[in-house]
Amino acid sequence: MTSNPPNIAIEHGPAAGVTRPHESARSQVAGAATYIDDIPEVRGTLHAAPILSNVAHGKLLGVDTSAARAMPGVVDVVLSQDIPGDPMLAAFAGDEPVFAIDTVQHIGQVIGVVVARTAMQARRAARKVKLNIEALPAILTVQQALEAKSFVLPPVHVRRGNAAAAMKTAQHTLSGTLEVGGQEHFYLEGQIAYVLPQEQNQWVVYSSTQHPGEVQHWVSHALGLDNNAVRVECRRMGGGFGGKETQAGHLAVWSAVAANKVKQAVKLRLDRDDDFMVTGKRHPFAYEYTAGFDDTGRLTALQLMMAANCGFSADLSGPVADRAIFHSDNAYYLQDVDIASYRCKTNTQSHTAFRGFGGPQGVILIETIMGDIARHLKMDPLDVRIRNLYSDEVLSTSTSSVRTGAEAVRAEPVEALRRDTTHYGMKVEDNILAPLLSKLELSAQYRRRVEAISAWNSKSPVLKRGIAITPVKFGISFTATLFNQAGALVHVYTDGSVQVNHGGTEMGQGLHTKVAQIVADELGISFTRVLATASDTSKIPNASATAASAGTDLNGRAAQFAARHVRDNLAAFVCGLDGCGAGAIQFQNGQVLSPKTTRSFEEVVGMAYANRIQLWSDGFYRTPKIHYDKATLTGRPFYYFAYGASCSEVVIDTLTGESRVLKVDILHDVGRSINPGLDIGQIEGGFVQGMGWLTTEQLVWNDKGYLSTHAPSTYKIPTAGDVPAHFKVDLWPEPNREDNVFGSKAVGEPPFMLAISVFEALKDAVARARGDGAAVRLIAPATAEHVLAALTA
Amino acid sequence: MNTQPLRFIRRGEVVTLHGVEPTRTLLEVLRDDLHCTGTKEGCGEGDCGACTVVVGEERDGQLHTSAINSCIRMAHSIDGMALWTVEDIAAADGTLHPAQEAMVQCHGSQCGFCTPGFVMSLFGLYQNQQGQTCTREEAQAALSGNLCRCTGYRPILDAAQAMHTLPAVPLDDTKVLSKLQLLAQSPQGLEANSSYISPRSLKALLKARAQSPDAQIVAGCTDVGLWVTKMHMQFARVLDVTQVKELLRVEQYPHHIAIGAAVTLTDAFAALVADRPQLATFAHRFAGLPVRNSGTLGGNVANGSPIGDSMPLLIALGAHVVLMGQRGHRELPLEDLYTGYRKNVMAPDEVLAWIKVPKATASERSRVYKISKRFEDDISAVCLALNLHITDGAVQKASIGVGGVAATPVRARKSEAALRGQPWNLSTVKQVQKVLRNEFNPISDMRASAAYRTEVLGNLLQRYWLESQGLQAIEVHSLLDPLQLEGAAA
Known part of the structure; x- marks a missing residue:
């Protein structure tokens, strides 16, 4: 017997359009919701800590790891030369090294990681690594960058009409300047990745990420593997806010490169101060x-x-x-x-x-x-x-x-x-x-x-x-129009319970709750019968980042379509039983209504399974009308x-x-x-x-x-x-x-x-x-x- | 070296742990040794509250509970106490505690990572409210040490006010107290050779201090904890003063209050505010509640940080400190304790034992002003405490403490001299503003520029002047009372 009896008194009615607590709320308030650092560690798990540049711009002439290696608990030090694949990150601009190679470009840039038995041992040792950096002039402000024409990408000009001419004829003109500062995300759960080597050079990566697909892409690229060898999973993040869209990938790659070198599972949980020093922020x-x-x-x-x-x-x-x-x-x-x-x-x-x-x-x-x-x-x-x-x-x-x-x-x-x-x-x-x-x-x-x-x-x-x-x-x-696509899987089990999985990630916004509400209504069943599961690159491939506010628009629609396919299968099956048209079948309140009779959803599912009807399906959505x-x-x-x-x-x-x-x-x-x-x-x-x-x-x-x-x-x-x-x-x-x-x-x-x-x-x-x-x-x-x-x- | 067992009460039972190093934090013990991962690390420095747990102690025969930060608290410091984490407060059948249920019903959790800490601060509030509801301001005060980045707090404040409307779940105080008494019969950390020495008496403390001058003295660990988690320091031996019964007392004398060095900031400020109610806002703004529940006034003073907020106030109030050692004791004005940045006159065998604060007098006018980026739980860019005695329109005595403008908390001696004996009028104020602005050479840092610090020092004196002329409610937080706001807007 479990302490939580099955929900006998199923509540019926439309699942969407009403206020419901977050699907994880009850476990969150009890401390039972699992974040990456709470996953029970496999035997031999080691911990990594980053070695940070202490110079804003300079030539990296040497890295002396001897003092760090002599520290208690230290297993290894991992640097750029230990990367089996491309030493550059698979970011779209291709301008970021995984670990600094021969130059450092900001204070806090990661030069490598120390791997040790405990996180504190790794952090202590990381500070013992001696860096030989020849300082170069650094550009620290936007004004300096504008003067030096120092850009990461070319300037962009957008014009309509003739602003200069219109300015001359304007009744009034005002000129001014404005400065707006950046912003640290301060997700309460800091950046973390936990990488587990598997058999036959396959990899499992637990990453607190808004974009499991990109983590998969980056890790496989750095390890020199095909995408299919890397599986990335994220049940939930302790906050994201955009800070775990690309930045989570860096940690996963560092951990994976380390795990590849030491041939053991490696976890990298950034200390909060390091998180501030290493990761990017809102643009000032x-x-x-x-x-x-x-x-x-x-x-x-x-x-x-x-x-x-x-x-x-x-x-x-x-x-x-x-x-x-x-x-x-x-x-x-x-x-x-x-x-x-x-x-x-x-x-x-x-x-x-x-x-x-x-x-x-x-x-x-x-x-x-x-x-x-x-x-x-x-x-x-x-x-x-x-x-x-x-x-x-x-x-x-x-x-x-x-x-x-x-x-x-x-x-x-x-x-x-x-x-x-x-x-x-x-x-x-x-x-x-x-x-x-x-x-x-x-x-x-x-x-x-x-x-x-x-x-x-x-x-x-x-x-x-x-x-x-x-x-x-x-x-x-x-x-970027191509990212406006999404996939989902809806599985109906023989007891009538439902799992939905989609390419979006849960960072607290309630995406899984909304998607489950949508699926419940599409199948005409209670919200309590639908379970949304962890984001997983082996379930939904090539998913876009959960970003641009579009999580529900994209994944909710994809899940709705997946559920609709299952419902259509069930409707066709009931039509055959009752001799009516598919349009006459209704799914509501946990029941399946045909002009002839009313059956419970569970009963229909059981009968459909016995008659070899597919009870699961995928769904795919792409946003219409857009182009740029x-x-x-x-x-x-x-x-x-x-x-x-x-x-x-x-x-x-x-x-x-x-x-x-x-x-x-x-x-x-x-x-x-x-x-x-x-x-x-x-x-x-x-x-x-x-x-x-x-x-x-x-x-x-x-x-x-x-x-x-x-x-x-x-x-x-x-x-x-x-x-x-x-x-x-x-x-x-x-x-x-x-x-x-x-x-x-x-x-x-x-x-x-x-x-x-x-x-x-x-x-x-x-x-x-x-x-x-x-x-x-x-x-x-x-x-x-x-x-x-x-x-x- | 002897790492004695660590024992505490959890879920009604005695937990005994062996081999816990003296600088191991309570959070590490919970997550790594006990595999209880419900309690989270958000920052490792006591500023976010994700790691909040509640500890219970016997005090005057009653169970006293308080919310603390487990991330910077040395595990051994809770030896002999009761402990509740977020995993311990639901009923055995899974029924949530009102603090948890209210959070669910009010949508108080989104990402859920800060949630265990909020739940435990609410649990602490629930115990202290004894079944009564609380005001929104009380809820804000109880949650002042917890950061949430998702909700915008409104739902959590609603939960704080709603939890008392749910079926009551009282603690079984008697049972907990009986278990605590069991532990108290064989206290730990008394042996001089143990790595975590926790004396119960002043005599034992002074002896331990003399025998182990190398031991790191700790009280609430709200700063030393960061030396461990952030600077990665390890101490072979720790001397914890927080169980010394004499130093846990606040004693009232005819002309002063004596606050033991182990009295928490919560209790110390309560005593100061009882004597000078105008300090209430300042007390509330000193760190967040879990830090005030762990940290001690003695620790804040002994630590001597230039931006520690209690010292400017204590200097202005004319506080003295009593240093004690086996050789005897000595008393000195607080400002004479400091010799430089985080340096003081204490000998290796001495401890700070008492802080003596003169009581308010009819002729004094004491105010303290704190400027920081955030209203709650922030460190001062500038802190100015003024205590002037004005009779017959003239300044008889002037006592001014300043923080954030020098390497130590300081007394503004030149400004005091410029005020003394002068008529209390605008012309004097304008004159002294100049003196005050020129008396220090503050630095520019992440909290404020030197120019701002200098400018504002003078402006705060102007605020003091305006208040002395009868202007009421001229600080921004004085408008937060909704009734006053409505009245003003109508």
Whole structure:
């Protein structure tokens, strides 16, 4: 007997559309949910620790491992020459070595690993490895990289119309600069891999990864093996946020190379400080911009230079910087626009995917400009934002050409040009921005509070409050069209229980819960009968990363199709029994209904098995409608947009620059929610993470290129005390206008950018405190020091 | 060298472990030796709370429980205590504890990695609330040492307030106490040759200190723990002061409070706040709750970090420290303890035994201001503590402690001198602002630039002046009270 009796009283009813706890919640709260470091270790498991470069840029002349090898418990030291396959990582740009070969390119770059009996023995010994590095000049800032034309990838220019000409005729122009810091992911479970050599040169890799397929690819490449020799499994991650999209692969490769050398199982669990030093972060950005606008606050021209600090290698910097370009409109129509995007190479960690994937760095810039315009014209910032929204308003003929690269204005357009097309040529067809903002403006009582804040501030000599509403429009799909595909397997067992496996990974977002809900409804059975299992490259091959917010859209649909195939098999079987058409069979409430009779799902499954009917199937999905031309930088990279808006109120201390968030109201669009509890969790969690990015989370590299904020003692993510008592989230009541699984919309990333309302509210407070009408120059994150500087600059 | 057995109560039974090295952490023992992997390591430095467990001790005949960080706590330090991990609180039939069930119902777990730590902080709160519900502020205080990166905390705060509405699950205090008494009859760590010496009396402590000057003294290990986990230090012998009964006392005298060096920060601040209620916010902002439950005021003072937050306050309040050795004792002003960066005047055979804090007087006006990037659980960029005695419109006495501006916590002697005897008016304040800003040469680091530190020192004096003129609620956190916020916004 087990202590958990089978669920006799099966609850019936639609599984999706209702709030359900996370499928792992009960085991998580009991400490029974297994993460990689909790997997019982096989006999002889050894532990690795990385040897880190202590110079930002230099020639690696020698590595003396003798002292390390003499340390207690040390088994071996593994360096680049121990890699049996390609010493370069199989990353798409091919510009990163597995272990540093003859140069080091940042402090914290991994030169090799020490393998020892225990993790602490390995870590102690790794610090005893003596590195002979001849220092070379290092590029540590974006400004230095721009001057030196030091890039990981070539610059990209996107233009529509003639920004320079439109700027000359603009009624007003404003120029400015902005600096926005990076962000450490701070997943609570640090990076980890556990590699087990198997028979016949086959390998099992347990990796805390958002992309098991890439881990498989990278490990087999480094070991010089075919992909089929490596199996990667991940049941769950203790948080990912983009930080385990590519970065998890490095650890798996290091562990695999070590395991290959010592011929034993090797686990590499990064110490938190090493995790900070080694792995990439959100890209810091720097901007220079000139905006032209008219008396009504409408933007008429934009010239923008955005420079991404990519670190020492390309990693995902290309698509990240691209997405920053795609989102530098946010919710607003950009008429004549010229964007130059630089992908700067610096001697720091290689910055990587992080929730929003460049989107936040695009959105924050245009929201800055909206605030600038409002303060310049002494208008309410919300009015300026509304004035600039995408709409179906026909463009006035007096403006200049609006088509990409068009030399001549067409005399008679076939179709009237409207303010509904992005600067990359995609028509915004599902626009709900105006009604969404209007609804939030009313529910948050924005206008009344603006008045109240003015009155309050006039009586408050030290503290000043500010408020802002900012919208979000976020494009859903991988911009690399090929990644928008997914597979799933649905297995129905003879007792009627169901397993679903898909190419997505669970990092806390509740993907497995949603997929199980979808499968349950497709089969008309209870949610409790469906079990989602660990991501596994031997089940679903070639799966894309769980990223771009698209986990449920892609894998949920694939699982739905797989379940549908099984259901079709069962329906055809019942049709044969009852002599009716397949369309007449219904699956609901755990029952299979034909015009003739009603049977339980379990009964039908049992009968179908006895009659040799296939009870399992695959499913495959690829996102329709999307296409993108990298040469012209135009197309429809996104299947649809997710929308949202937030209203934040803050207070600042004009003596110290300290600030607090006082109130937050959010209205967000998740389409028809598959699980409102999970979706609200993503919205709140994304918001607070974004708030951290813009307030307390500051990455500081010193003048040697050493990251001096490399632990939670010095790098401060929000705590429970930072969350305001008034933190209200409402969902927009409309399904996705595109045909997406169950009418839902993606939710992982878009809410992150809602937190830009906090940053804009802080600037509002600064402007109100200054009262001089000057432009507010606030560096992100808005630490007390940066706010005080904005007050006095 | 003798590694004595380590014994504690878990799941109602005595657990005995042999051969545990003195610097082995409680988390390592749980995960590696006992194979209980429910407790997680998030940071290994007591800043994230994923490793939170609850320990229980007998105190005045009652069971006293507190949430602590297991990642930086030496395993031997819980010898003789009761221990609960996330795996220990559900019923035998699998029924979840209210702290767990509320987390499920409120969607308090997403990735689940921080969850065991939150559950244990909630379990600690549950025990301390004795069946009563808590306010949102109390929940925030109880969770101040736990980081979550997924949820945005709202669901977890809801769970904290909801768990008391579920069917109650009281601890069997009597049973735990009887087991604790069993262990107390044969305490460990008393032999002078043991690798983890844990004396029970002051006399024994002083003797052990004299006999083993090489032993690393530890109290709550909230800093020394990091020397082990992050700097990879190993100590052949550890001298733990936290079981010395004389040093566990807070004693009230007519003009001062004497706080034993082994009194936890939680209890020490409770005593200080009882005497000066205006210190409550500052006390709450000192680290997170699990650190305050382990760490001691004596440890913070003896450690002498330039950014340790208690010293500027204690210096401003005129605190003295009492150093003791077998040869005798001596008392000195706290600021005279330090001779340089993490250096002090203590002899190899001395221990810091008492901190004597003068009680509040009617004429004093004491305030402490902390500037950090994050409100909770952060280290000061600047900490300024001011204690001025103003009578008849003039400053009679001025006592100012400053942190974050020099290699040690310091007294702002020049600024004190500039204030003394002066009329308490804006012109004096403006004058002293200049003195205060020029008195130190702070460094620029990851917490703040030198220029900011200097600027803000003067501005904080201005805040003190404004408050002395009757301005209320002029710190940003004073607006966090929802009622005040509503009133202000209406």
